[in-house]
Amino acid sequence: MTRKRLLRGVAxxxxxxxTALAVPASHAAASGPIPAQSRSHAADPEDAAxxxxxxxxxxxxxxxxxxxxxxxxxxxxxxxxxxxxxxxxQTGLMGSTTTISNTACGYQSMNVFVPESAVGDQRAPVYxxxxxxxWMASYIKASVxxxxxxxxxxxxxxxxxxxxxVFIDVASRSRGxxxxxxxxxxxxxxxxxxxxxxxxxxxxxxxxxxGSAERIVINGTSGGGALVSILGASGNSSEYDxxxxxxxxxxxxxxxxxxxxxxxxxxxxxxxxxxxxxADTAYEWLYNVLSTRDETGQNASPEDAAEIAAAFxxxxxxxxxxxxxxxxxxxxxxxxxxxxxVIRSAESYLKADPAHTIPAxxxxxxxQSGGMGGTPTxxxxxxxxxxxxxxxxxxxxxDMKKYLAFVxxxxxxxxxxxxxxVGVHGNTTSGTETNLFGPYTQKYMNYTxxxxxxxxxxxxxxxxxxxxxxxxxxxxxRGATVDDQLHLxxxxxxxxxxxxxxxxxxxxxxxxxxxxxxxxxxxLDRALQADKQVKNVDYQLAWNxxxxxxxxxPEAMTWIAKVVRKAxxxxxxxxxG
Numbered sequence: 234m235t236r237k238r239l240l241r242g243v244a245x246x247x248x249x250x251x252t253a254l255a256v257p258a259s260h261a262a263a264s265g266p267i268p269a270q271s272r273s274h275a276a277d278p279e280d281a282a283x284x285x286x287x288x289x290x291x292x293x294x295x296x297x298x299x300x301x302x303x304x305x306x307x308x309x310x311x312x313x314x315x316x317x318x319x320x321x322x323q324t325g326l327m328g329s330t331t332t333i334s335n336t337a338c339g340y341q342s343m344n345v346f347v348p349e350s351a352v353g354d355q356r357a358p359v360y361x362x363x364x365x366x367x368w369m370a371s372y373i374k375a376s377v378x379x380x381x382x383x384x385x386x387x388x389x390x391x392x393x394x395x396x397x398x399v400f401i402d403v404a405s406r407s408r409g410x411x412x413x414x415x416x417x418x419x420x421x422x423x424x425x426x427x428x429x430x431x432x433x434x435x436x437x438x439x440x441x442x443x444g445s446a447e448r449i450v451i452n453g454t455s456g457g458g459a460l461v462s463i464l465g466a467s468g469n470s471s472e473y474d475x476x477x478x479x480x481x482x483x484x485x486x487x488x489x490x491x492x493x494x495x496x497x498x499x500x501x502x503x504x505x506x507x508x509x510x511x512a513d514t515a516y517e518w519l520y521n522v523l524s525t526r527d528e529t530g531q532n533a534s535p536e537d538a539a540e541i542a543a544a545f546x547x548x549x550x551x552x553x554x555x556x557x558x559x560x561x562x563x564x565x566x567x568x569x570x571x572x573x574x575v576i577r578s579a580e581s582y583l584k585a586d587p588a589h590t591i592p593a594x595x596x597x598x599x600x601q602s603g604g605m606g607g608t609p610t611x612x613x614x615x616x617x618x619x620x621x622x623x624x625x626x627x628x629x630x631x632d633m634k635k636y637l638a639f640v641x642x643x644x645x646x647x648x649x650x651x652x653x654x655v656g657v658h659g660n661t662t663s664g665t666e667t668n669l670f671g672p673y674t675q676k677y678m679n680y681t682x683x684x685x686x687x688x689x690x691x692x693x694x695x696x697x698x699x700x701x702x703x704x705x706x707x708x709x710x711r712g713a714t715v716d717d718q719l720h721l722x723x724x725x726x727x728x729x730x731x732x733x734x735x736x737x738x739x740x741x742x743x744x745x746x747x748x749x750x751x752x753x754x755x756x757l758d759r760a761l762q763a764d765k766q767v768k769n770v771d772y773q774l775a776w777n778x779x780x781x782x783x784x785x786x787p788e789a790m791t792w793i794a795k796v797v798r799k800a801x802x803x804x805x806x807x808x809x810g
Contacts, residue, residue, distance in 0.1 A: 277483075277484065277485065277486050277487070277492060278487065279314045279315075279481050279483075279485075280314075280437055280483050280484070282314045282481075283312070283313075283314055283434055283437055283438070283481075283483050284437075284438065284441070285307075285310070285434075285438035285441045285442050286307075287441055287442070289307060289308075290305040290306055290307045290308075290347075291305075291306045291308065292304070292305055292306070293306050293377070293378070293379035293380075294379060294380065295377060295378070295379070295380070295381050295382070295383060295394070296381070296382040296383065297382075297383045297384075297385055297391045297394055297395045298383075298384060298385050298391070298395065299382075302348055302349060302394060302395075303348075303349045304346050304347065304348050304349070304377055304394065305346070305347040305349075305352065306344065306345070306346055306375075306377065307344070307345035307346075307347070308344060308375075309335060309338070309339075309342045309343075309344060309373055310342060310343050310344075310345060310434070311337075311338035311341060311342050312341060312342065312343055312403075312427075312430055312431045312433075312434035312482075312483075313338075313341050313427075313430050313434075313480045313481045313482055314480075314481025314482075314483075315479070315480050315481030316337060316338040316340075316341045316480065316481075317340070317341065317406060317412060317418045317480065318336055318337055318412065318413040318414075319333065319336050319339060319340055319410060319411065319412060319413060319418075320336070320411040320412060320413050320415075321333060321336055322411065323370075323372070323409070323410070323411055324409060324411070325369065325409070326366065326367050326369050326409065326664060327664075331372075333372055335372075335373060336413060339372050339373050339404060340370055340371070340372060340373070340404050340405060340406045340410060340419075340427070341404060341405070341406065341427055341430070341480065342373045342404050343373070343401050343402060343403045343404065343431055343434070344373060344374070344375050344376075344377075344401065344402040345399065345400075345401050345442075346376075346377040346394070346399070346400040346401070346402075347399050347443045347444070348394045348395075348397055348398075348399075348400075350397040351397045351398065351399055351443045351444060352443055353443065354397065354443055354444065355439075355440075355443070355444070355445055355803075355804060356444075356445050356448070356802065356803055356804060357397055357398055357399055357443060357444045357445060357448070358396075358398045358399070358444065358445065358448040358449075358450055358498075358793065358797050359398065359399045359401060359435060359444040359445065359446065359448060359449045359450065360389075360393040360398045360399065360400045360401065360450050360452065361401050361403060361431070361432070361435075361449050361450060361451045361452065361497070362376065362389075362390075362400070362401065362402055362403065362451075362452045362453070363403050363405065363428060363451070363452070363453040363457045363460050363461060364402065364403075364404075364453075364457060365405065365407055365424060365453065365455075365456045365457040365460055366454070366455050366456050366457065367455060367456045367506070367664070367666070368407055368408050368424070368456035368459065368460075368506065368509075368666050368669050369407055369408055369409045369456065370405065370406050370407040370408065370409050370410035370419045370424075371403075371404050371405050371407065371424075371457075372404055373402065373404040374402050374404070375402060376390045376400065376402050377390060377394070377400060383395075385786070385790075386786060386787055387786055388783075388786065389452065389783045389786050389789070389790070392786050392787070392790045393790075396790060396793075396794065398444070398450075399442075399443050399444035401431075401435075403427075403428065403431045404427075405423070405424045405427035405428055405431075405460070406418055406419040406423040406424060406427055407419045407421075407423060407424040407456070407460075407669065408420070408421075408666065408668045408669040409668065410423075412673070416673040416674055417668070417673050417674075417675075417676065418673050419669075420669060420670060420671060420672070420673055420718065421669050421670055421718040421719070421721060421722045422473065422476060422718060422721035422722050423476075424460050424722070425460065425463050425464060425467070425473065425721060425722055426473055426476040426477055426480065426482075427480070428451075428460060428461075428464045429464065429467075429473055429477060429482065429495040430477060430480060430482035430483070430495075432446075432449060432464070432494075432495045432496075432497060433477070433482050433483040433484045433493045433494075433495050434482075434483050435449065436483070436484065436493045436494055436495070437483040437484060437493060445803040445804070447498060447803035448498050448499075448797055448800070448803050449497040449498050449499075450497075450498060450499040450500075450501060450793055450797075451464055451465060451497050451499070451500055451501065451735075452501040452502075452783075453501075453502060453503070453505075453782070454502075454503040454504060454781065454782025454783065455503070455504050455505070455506055455748070455780060455782070456506050457503075457782075458502040458503045458504050458505030458506065458507070458740075458782065459502075459505040459506045459507035459509075459722070461500050461501070461502050461505075462500060462502050462505045462507050462724040462740075462757065463507065463721075463722050463723065463724045463727070464495075464497060464500075465497055465499075465500035465502075465724070465734065465735035465738065466724035466725075466727040466728045466732065466734050466735070467721075467724070467727040467732045467734075468494070468495060468496025468497065468732055468733035468734060468735065469491070469494050469495060469496050469732060469733045470727060470732045471491060472721065473495075473721065474489055474490070474491055475489065477491075494733070496733040496734075496735065497735050498735060498736070498737060498796075498797075498800070499735060499736075499737035499738070499739070499793065499796055499797075500735050500737070500738045500739065500740070501739045501789055501793065502738070502739070502740045502741075503740075503741050503742070503781065503782030503783065504741070504742050504743060504746050504748065504749065504754070504780050504781070504782065505740070505742075505749075505753070505754065505757065506652075506666075506748065506749050506753075507722075507723065507724055507725075507753060507757065508723055508724075508725050508753050508756065508757075509652055509653075509666055509669075509680065509719065509722065509723070510680060510681060510716075510719040510723065511548050512651070512652045512749060512750070512753060513541050513650040513651055513652050513653055513681055513683065513684075514541055514542065514544045514545045514548055514681075515545060515548075515749075515750035515752040515753055515756075516647070516650075516651045516652070516749065516750045517538045517539075517541040517542040517545075517649060517650070517651075518541075518542040518545035518546075518564070518750075518752070519567075519571075519637070519750045519751065519752055520538075520637065520641065520646060520750075521538050521539065521542045522542070522564075522568065523568070523633060523634045523637055524634075525634070525637045525638055525641055525646075526538060526641075526646065526649075528638060529638055529641050529642060529646075531641060531645060531646045532649075533648075533649065534648075534649040534658075537649050537650070537657075537683070537687070538649045540683060541649065541650060541683050544682075544683075545564055546563070546564035546565075549562065549563055549564050549567065549752075549756075550563055550564070552725070552756060552760070554756060554759040554760060554763070555759060555763065556570060556759065557762070562755075562756075562759055567752060567755075568633050569633075570755060571633070571751050571752070571755065572631055572633050572636075574751070574755065574773075574774045575619075575631060575636065575744055575774055576628045576631055577773065577774075578744050578773055578774040578775065578776045579591060579619065579621060579628050579631075579744075579776055580626055580627060580628060581773065581776065582776035582777070583621070583623065583626035584626050590623045591616075591619065591621040591623060592616040593616065593620075593621070593623075594616055594617065594619075594620050595615065595616065595617075596615075596616055597613040597614060597615055597616065598613070598614045598616055598639075598643075598777070599611055599612075599613055600612055600613075600614060600643050600745070600777075602643070602644070602779075612643070614639060614642065614643055617632070617635050617639075618631065618632045618633075618635035618636040618638075618639055619631050619632075619636065640744075640745055640746075640747050641747050643745060644745065644747045644748075644779065644780075645747075646747060647747075647748070648663065648665075650665070650681070650683060650684055651665070651749075652665050652666050652681075653665055653666065653667050653679055653680055653681045653683075653684040654667065654684070655667035655668065655677050655679070655684075656677065656679055656684065656688035656689070656690045656693055656695050656696060657679075657683075657684050657687050657688060657689075658687065658689065659689060659690060660690075661690060661693075666680075667679060667680065667684070669718075669722075670715050670718050670719070671694070671695070671714075671715065671718075672714065675693075675694050675695075676693065677693070677695065678694065678695045678715050679695045679696055679715075680715050680716075680718070680719055681704075682704040682705070684696075685697070685703075685704040685707070686703060686704055724757065724760075725756065725757070725760055728757075728760045728761060728764050728767075729760060729763060729764045733766070734761075734764055734766045734767060735767070736766060736767055736768040736769065737767075737768060737769045737796040738761050738767060738769065738770045738771065738772070739771045739772075739789055739792050739793070740754060740757060740758060740761075740770070740771070740772045740773075741772075741773060741774075741775045741778070741782070741785065742754040742774055742775065743774070743775045743777070743778030743779050743780060743781060744774045744775065744776055744777060744778065745777060745778060745779045746778070746779055746780040746781075747780070748780040749780075751774065754772070754774075757772075758770060758772035769796055769799075771792055
């Protein structure tokens with residue numbers, strides 16, 4: 234899929250078929266920045282229902298680094314005026330069933346935690362945490378609990394509270410959500426729309442709430458890393474306004490025009506599962522170009538893998554990205570680019586602490602695995618891929634073929650395709666992101682050309698077999714929505730445009746992460762580096778880390794404090810961003 238900057242005018246109205254809402258044609262405007270508002274805001278009629286009640290809190294007590302702290306808890310604030318009602322029974326990513334109590338607004342609420350040091354502080358940063366994994370819907374949670382103890386060196390929650398930040402857990406709709414009416418109201422771009430609505434709630438109530446809406450730092454991992462990436466990239470784009478209006482988000486007037494901003498100050502993203510329309514292509518290319526799938530016995534569908542991978546060179550070229558040395562980033566130099574990033578990761582790790590060492594060639598990495606409630610196990614893997622001089626902290630050599638084999642041995646590869654597998658060759662049980670797309674009334678819809686053209690599940694409403702149309706024919710049809718859904722969750726389509734992209738980015742992807750291609754985070758970094766709005770990008774492959782997040786709390790919090798300090802007083806005249 235080629236990179237798309239703007240929605241087709243007809244597609245904006247067509248996309249609202251997802252929610253059966255008619256909107257004025259004026260809402261089809263291309264994205265564009267809107268003026269900064271002052272902290273006082275003339276409320277639109279619906280905004281009165283979204284006013285913050287500063288007295289509606291419960292005081293809880295926690296311990297951070299052994300010291301007691303009182304925290305004000307503003308519980309389950311519904312941040313939209315017209316929330317989507319959810320079914321009481323919800324099914325998670327692994328098939329487990331949960332009964333939720335807040336069916337009215339449990340997926341469009343926030344828990345706000347204010348440490349006693351931030352009460353009355355209009356300058357404190359707001360640490361805005363999304364808790365989505367795998368692009369799944371995220372029911373409201375409370376990361377701060379009465380009586381709980383936190384270690385600020387390992388807990389981002391404890392570190393934020395200790396720093397005097399307002400900590401917010403933000404729920405959002407997304408894939409897998411069962412609506413009370415039997416529909417699937419979490420289809421893209423619902424998660425992004427909800428996150429934007431939460432930011433707008435904070436802006437609407439900025440003068441009444443502790444903390445500053447001009448210092449919102451958004452944090453997420455995996456699908457949550459992707460969510461904060463698109464939220465950070467697409468600030469104030471009017472392409473989302475019709476969706477925001479439908480759920481009663483703050484700052485939309487009677488004509489559907491935005492009167493509030495939804496840009497953010499900083500993004501703290503871990504292993505973002507983003508650019509989904511091209512994620513399969515990047516994945517298969519990376520793990521086939523050096524025969525990784527073949528040589529590790531993980532190529533069950535070699536013809537499919539080759540066909541998907543073949544699209545990568547043209548896609549990468551279409552992005553027009555450049556490496557720090559000014560060279561064009563292409564398929565021809567991608568492997569060496571990743572190699573240099575892994576070397577930088579290893580050397581940064583060694584430099585960070587004199588006690589840090591990397592096993593010599595022939596020695597072993599001891600890697601602990603086991604999650605999702607399982608018992609952790611430690612396995613040994615021979616280092617046959619990186620030669621390091623621990624004394625000087627320098628990498629002598631790195632064998633990319635053996636490195637990729639190591640990555641997919643300690644954590645086996647995903648299927649082919651990796652992200653859009655439902656419906657392909659009769660597959661109806663895959664947990665891939667296919668059900669993030671399509672109308673609310675449809676279980677799933679393929680969102681990549683390969684999967685669309687290879688869908689053979691009769692009656693699922695997706696693919697050539699049911700529509701009689703190829704991917705190109707279907708997406709060019711009036712009223713088609715799936716390509717617009719892709720666009721509205723892809724940060725690559727907004728970075729470098731006239732959307733108000735966040736000025737500060739901290740992005741990490743583990744060197745052992747096989748959940749998405751390293752290419753995805755490399756591309757994100759290079760795009761951000763080229764965006765003149767972006768002032769600070771701290772990107773790195775995190776040494777010896779798997780698909781995970783918040784493993785570097787002291788480093789990340791130091792970065793946040795630095796960019797906040799550099800930005801100056803958010804209350805000073807003219808201080809926006």
